Amino acid sequence: MSASREDNTSPDAQLSSHFFGDLLDSIIVDIASECHRIAKLGLDRNLEDEEEELRRSTQARVRAADPSNSGETNSKYVVDIFGQTHPAVANEIFDCMNCGRSIMAGRFAPHLEKCMGKGRKARLKAARSSTTAQNRYSRGSPASTYSPYSNSTSTNRLSNGSTGVAGEDLSNGTSEEP
Amino acid sequence: MDPSSAKPRCSVPKPCNHLADYKLKYGLAGYDSLQDNFVTGSNGKTIVCTPDRKIPRCFFCDGYRERLYLCLVCSSVSCLDHTLLHSRSDCGNDIAVDVKRSELYCGKCHDQVYDADFDTAVVSKYKKDLIVCRNAFESIGERSSKRRRLSSAIDLDLKKWKELPCIRDQRAKSCYPIGLRGLNNLGNTCFMNSVLQALLHAPPLRNYFLSGRHNRETCPRRSLDGFCLLCDIDIIFSAMFSGDRSPYSPAQFLYSWWQHSANLASYTQQDAHEFFISLLDGIHEKENKLRDTNKDAGDCPCIAHRVFSGLLRSDVTCLTCGFTSTTYDPFMDISLHLDSSHCLSTETTNKGSKLNGSTSISTSTLIGCLDLFTKPEKLGSDQKLHCQNCQEKQDSSKQLSIGRLPLALCLQVKRFEHSFIRKTSRKIDWHLQFPFSLDMSPYLSSSIIRKRLGNRMISFDGDESDVSAEYEIFAVVTHSGMLESGHYVTYLRLRNQWYKCDDAWITEVDEATVRASQCYMTFYVQKMLYHKANEEIGCAPTSSRRDSLMSVVGYC
Numbered sequence: 001m002s003a004s005r006e007d008n009t010s011p012d013a014q015l016s017s018h019f020f021g022d023l024l025d026s027i028i029v030d031i032a033s034e035c036h037r038i039a040k041l042g043l044d045r046n047l048e049d050e051e052e053e054l055r056r057s058t059q060a061r062v063r064a065a066d067p068s069n070s071g072e073t074n075s076k077y078v079v080d081i082f083g084q085t086h087p088a089v090a091n092e093i094f095d096c097m098n099c100g101r102s103i104m105a106g107r108f109a110p111h112l113e114k115c116m117g118k119g120r121k122a123r124l125k126a127a128r129s130s131t132t133a134q135n136r137y138s139r140g141s142p143a144s145t146y147s148p149y150s151n152s153t154s155t156n157r158l159s160n161g162s163t164g165v166a167g168e169d170l171s172n173g174t175s176e177e178p
Numbered sequence: 179m180d181p182s183s184a185k186p187r188c189s190v191p192k193p194c195n196h197l198a199d200y201k202l203k204y205g206l207a208g209y210d211s212l213q214d215n216f217v218t219g220s221n222g223k224t225i226v227c228t229p230d231r232k233i234p235r236c237f238f239c240d241g242y243r244e245r246l247y248l249c250l251v252c253s254s255v256s257c258l259d260h261t262l263l264h265s266r267s268d269c270g271n272d273i274a275v276d277v278k279r280s281e282l283y284c285g286k287c288h289d290q291v292y293d294a295d296f297d298t299a300v301v302s303k304y305k306k307d308l309i310v311c312r313n314a315f316e317s318i319g320e321r322s323s324k325r326r327r328l329s330s331a332i333d334l335d336l337k338k339w340k341e342l343p344c345i346r347d348q349r350a351k352s353c354y355p356i357g358l359r360g361l362n363n364l365g366n367t368c369f370m371n372s373v374l375q376a377l378l379h380a381p382p383l384r385n386y387f388l389s390g391r392h393n394r395e396t397c398p399r400r401s402l403d404g405f406c407l408l409c410d411i412d413i414i415f416s417a418m419f420s421g422d423r424s425p426y427s428p429a430q431f432l433y434s435w436w437q438h439s440a441n442l443a444s445y446t447q448q449d450a451h452e453f454f455i456s457l458l459d460g461i462h463e464k465e466n467k468l469r470d471t472n473k474d475a476g477d478c479p480c481i482a483h484r485v486f487s488g489l490l491r492s493d494v495t496c497l498t499c500g501f502t503s504t505t506y507d508p509f510m511d512i513s514l515h516l517d518s519s520h521c522l523s524t525e526t527t528n529k530g531s532k533l534n535g536s537t538s539i540s541t542s543t544l545i546g547c548l549d550l551f552t553k554p555e556k557l558g559s560d561q562k563l564h565c566q567n568c569q570e571k572q573d574s575s576k577q578l579s580i581g582r583l584p585l586a587l588c589l590q591v592k593r594f595e596h597s598f599i600r601k602t603s604r605k606i607d608w609h610l611q612f613p614f615s616l617d618m619s620p621y622l623s624s625s626i627i628r629k630r631l632g633n634r635m636i637s638f639d640g641d642e643s644d645v646s647a648e649y650e651i652f653a654v655v656t657h658s659g660m661l662e663s664g665h666y667v668t669y670l671r672l673r674n675q676w677y678k679c680d681d682a683w684i685t686e687v688d689e690a691t692v693r694a695s696q697c698y699m700t701f702y703v704q705k706m707l708y709h710k711a712n713e714e715i716g717c718a719p720t721s722s723r724r725d726s727l728m729s730v731v732g733y734c
Contacts, residue, residue, distance in 0.1 A: 022243050026278070029245060029279075030279065033276070033279050033281055033290060034632070034633070036290050037281070037290070037292065037632070037633050038633060040191050040290075040292055041189060041190075041191065041292065041633060041635065042189040043633055045620075050543075050545070053543075053611060053613055054541065054543070054611060056689075056690075056693060057541065057609075057611040057693050057694075058541070059690065060689070060690035060691070060692075060693035060694040061609060061693075061694045063690055063694065064690070064691065064694035077680075077683050077685060080360065080682075080683050080684045080685055081354060081358075081677070081684055081685055081686055082354070082423040082684065084423070084424065084425075086360070086425060086681075086682040086683060090362035090363055090364070090425065090427065090681075090682060092362060092425075092427050094427065094429060096429075097429070097430060097433050098433065105362045105364055105427040105429070106362065106363060106364065106365060107364075107365055108364040108365060108427070108429050108432070109364040109365030109366060109367055109432065109445045110365050110445040112429075112432065112433060112436065112445075113443070113444055113445040116433075116436060116437075116443065
């Protein structure tokens with residue numbers, strides 16, 4: 001199926017044109033052969049399903065982007081499915097298992113940090129003394145289950161905040177709730 | 179484990195009469211005689227070489243430019259026209275081989291035809307090399323782990339369902355799935371809450387703890403270190419599945435985890451994925467310490483590995499000679515780069531207007547990310563690897579595939595981008611479409627290897643065909659906000675209803691909300707386990723509960 005041109009180009013140009021035509025034909029047949037095999041063996045992906053998924057996804061995003069949909073995403077809740085409401089800062093009270101003091105749930109983490117001597121300021125204080133905390137979580141060790149092929153550095157993290165309240169560092173001397 | 183329910187990945191087409199006749203008459207003799215002539219290149223394509231390495235030409239017209247076919251009966255080479263003539267005139271000489279593509283051609287049907295025996299012969303020489311270089315891990319670990327995996331899946335059935343207290347109080351809402359309960363934010367701990375919610379509803383993990391597999395009373399670790407991560411997880415399970423619907427504060431667990439992961443113990447914003455890995459690592463370490471072993475991930479019996487661990491296969495192919503070396507590495511989850519080829523750069527700015535009415539929006543999809551993950555990647559010229567065959571450093575290509583699938587699969591999407599120029603990191607906010615039902619079979623090593631060799635119908639050592647590769651999603655951890663400050667929320671899929679778990683707040687949402695969300699970690703479980711779990715988390719676990727159900731049914 002080579003293109004036969006009866007033009008008056010040089011023999012070299014004609015020859016290269018022939019070769020190009022042959023190469024092109026060969027590539028086309030390669031692809032046809034591969035697709036033929038895929039189709040005959042039932043390996044082709046179900047395009048209809050994929051399109052349906054994309055359509056649903058797009059519809060969902062359109063709905064979510066619509067401002068009239070006051071919607072579920074990140075808006076203020078009134079009640080949860082059990083009929084309960086919850087304050088912005090969790091107000092359950094329990095005893096700290098490190099020091100025994102009564103702490104409010106929403107302030108437990110910052111308290112525990114200081115209590116266990118883990119916070120930045122506490123760590124600096126501890127560094128002056130002789131004890132160093134043993135680093136038990138290590139990547140790349142034989143017992144580690146972290147896959148070696150992915151290159152995760154300390155910058156590859158998505159951080160979180162507390163619910164609705166800007167994450168503030170309370171380790172500057174504010175007293176906890178009794 | 180019903181094999182007939184698993185969709186066959188590749189269907190063997192019925193041979194045409196001519197091929198069937200040929201095989202009846204000649205069997206595999208013709209294929210076998212060609213075996214030494216098959217040459218497979220580094221791109222996986224196989225050609226038929228003439229013995230004297232001369233350029234093949236048509237016996238009848240001496241042509242060499244067109245497609246050439248080698249007759250399997252008389253071994254003459256002819257171009258397409260003469261092949262058809264040949265088939266017409268010399269009866270029975272119907273089947274030929276396309277020498278450039280190693281494909282069967284039927285002169286009577288005028289079509290390419292397929293035969294599994296032929297495909298096996300085509301790659302036989304290549305496969306022999308492939309087998310030789312596999313490392314020992316696969317042969318020992320894979321067979322025994324397959325056996326163990328099958329039995330472990332059965333073991334994780336909910337054997338002894340703990341008695342749940344029947345609470346007649348209106349707030350109990352016992353018609354909602356058991357175990358659905360909010361988690362209090364203890365101060366920047368939504369990264370922890372979101373992952374805990376997903377793990378609490380991972381069927382194999384849930385069944386393990388609710389069946390009392392980790393006995394807190396007899397746990398020796400408590401006395402060893404004073405704390406045991408598994409005991410504390412067990413406490414959470416008991417509390418969450420107790421029937422009490424008021425939000426639970428996982429304070430004891432936080433304390434335990436901070437003692438284990440000293441470097442992560444701080445009141446700062448943290449990464450959910452990092453927490454997930456740290457937690458699984460902690461469970462694994464405890465198990466090893468107790469049994470005084472140092473088991474490889476491949477045969478570790480700890481619950482973290484039994485549920486989440488799979489095997490990743492890496493093939494490095496020399497681009498000069500085609501020699502491939504294979505290594506296996508365990509994984510607890512798969513981190514995927516975002517498939518950026520489709521994405522619109524204007525996405526984050528034109529949310530509303532762009533999406534209106536347009537039917538064909540290209541978007542990043544989880545399938546696209548998986549395709550990217552298993553795509554052959556040409557290593558840069560600065561990464562030349564030593565080829566055993568060539569005995570020198572050569573350009574190579576690397577391809578990943580899944581050697582063994584886990585019971586529960588966690589797929590993390592890398593939503594951060596580090597710019598070396600600007601020396602900053604930023605979050606990639608692109609929307610990623612993810613399916614609720616996921617078929618992982620195209621990413622199995624068997625499928626990937628087959629594809630690389632031209633989709634040949636070949637059997638594969640340790641073929642995964644008897645284990646289902648079909649998964650159902652059960653949890654999505656989403657992130658909203660910026661890299662340094664944001665918020666995690668988990669969507670749970672229980673009995674085909676989606677629930678939003680935003681720290682203490684549990685609300686019902688529809689599918690569309692979940693689809694539109696920005697996923698960060700998606701959790702899938704084997705389809706069968708998902709459906710089984712749905713049956714188990716019904717309103718009342720035993721028939722004696724029916725009367726209590728009747729009294730609250732009005733409040734559902």
